[in-house]
């Protein structure tokens with residue numbers, strides 16, 4: 001766990017993801033997703049918050065029975081009753097973690113918890129010690145950490161590490177932080193905690209300003225070695241850092257983030273689609289990595305570049321994240337090269353003049369907003385589907401995977 005060259009991917013789709021209004025999952029759905037997450041290679045699955053409901057408890061228990069190689073975690077407030085339930089729920093998991101938390105910002109301590117700094121510090125330390133006396137792996141989160149006083153936070157963290165926490169998570173609970181200063185905050189905090197080297201520092205970023213992934217990456221640059229995230233960025237309010245974004249940013253920019261993760265990215269699209277089907281939360285077409293347009297090209301200049309060399313407009317390979325291949329979609333922005341290449345891919349060998357005429361006709365239809373099918377196009381050339389022996393797409397989209 002303490003290999004500084006690897007990043008720990010902590011998935012909380014089943015806990016924070018489920019806190020998204022309307023995203024509740026049944027026990028069997030959680031088990032199915034947990035199996036997919038294990039297969040994907042995440043290091044920790046936060047399966048739920050045991051005290052939340054009988055159903056959540058049952059789901060954590062069931063996930064703990066089924067998952068053999070991934071650490072299973074339950075959230076717990078800094079209260080013995082929560083921790084006892086969390087421990088009972090993960091009891092059957094071969095690898096267990098208890099994740100206890102309490103808020104550390106002035107705002108939350110004063111107006112939500114009605115507690116002083118001293119009381120919060122005592123609760124945090126007692127909770128960690130209580131949990132650590134019962135399980136080997138305890139994570140502590142300082143809720144609203146990103147808006148907490150850094151000196152108080154450092155003092156508290158020093159003591160919770162002393163009490164046995166081996167992971168210290170600093171959440172940007174309300175998505176208020178911005179990348180540069182959040183990264184600096186993590187670095188300064190680690191420098192202020194004398195026993196920081198005894199724990200893995202982690203972040204859990206929310207997306208209220210659309211910065212959850214950027215903040216997570218900035219934290220990695222500044223010492224964080226665990227990232228808490230969810231599939232599709234599902235989560236409370238605007239969601240959490242999206243697992244697929246964090247992992248692919250690290251994989252794609254190894255020059256900046258020279259770390260490994262255990263994730264097999266070819267499982268990302270399938271998992272994203274299952275999460276979407278189960279929760280009913282559609283994935284927006286332009287969502288990075290897993291949106292249906294993430295590897296689709298309609299613009300002629302881009303299509304021309306892609307056909308000549310994929311690297312011109314693609315920083316990752318669609319196949320590497322689980323798509324069949326990238327798509328050239330023919331539409332009003334397409335150019336001759338993509339159109340003609342598509343005609344040729346259908347098996348049509350025509351004179352240049354005929355191709356030009358077909359291109360003009362295609363462009364007019366596309367401009368008029370009349371979607372064309374391959375069937376129509378092959379008719380222009382006097383061919384039938386049977387003659388070409390091809391399965392034709394509708395609307396026109398060419399899968400040009402290698």
Ligand SMILES: CC(=O)SCCNC(=O)CCNC(=O)[C@H](O)C(C)(C)COP(=O)(O)OP(=O)(O)OC[C@H]1O[C@@H](n2cnc3c(N)ncnc32)[C@H](O)[C@@H]1OP(=O)(O)O
Nearest residue numbers: 019049051052053077078079101102103112113143173236
């Ligand atoms: C930032 C996060 O995502 S934190 C996780 C948030 N997730 C959830 O809240 C989902 C699950 N929650 C629930 O099912 C319920 O809120 C429960 C079971 C946890 C608690 O339910 P209730 O006992 O009815 O309390 P309620 O939710 O109304 O209030 C929360 C209580 O916990 C206290 N509390 C909040 N956080 C903590 C903490 N980390 N440690 C100790 N106490 C805490 C609050 O001060 C409040 O105490 P009070 O009742 O003495 O005023």
Ligand SMILES: CC(C)C(=O)C(=O)O
Nearest residue numbers: 101141143144171173
């Ligand atoms: C409990 C913590 C990790 C959390 O979900 C948050 O602060 O957003």
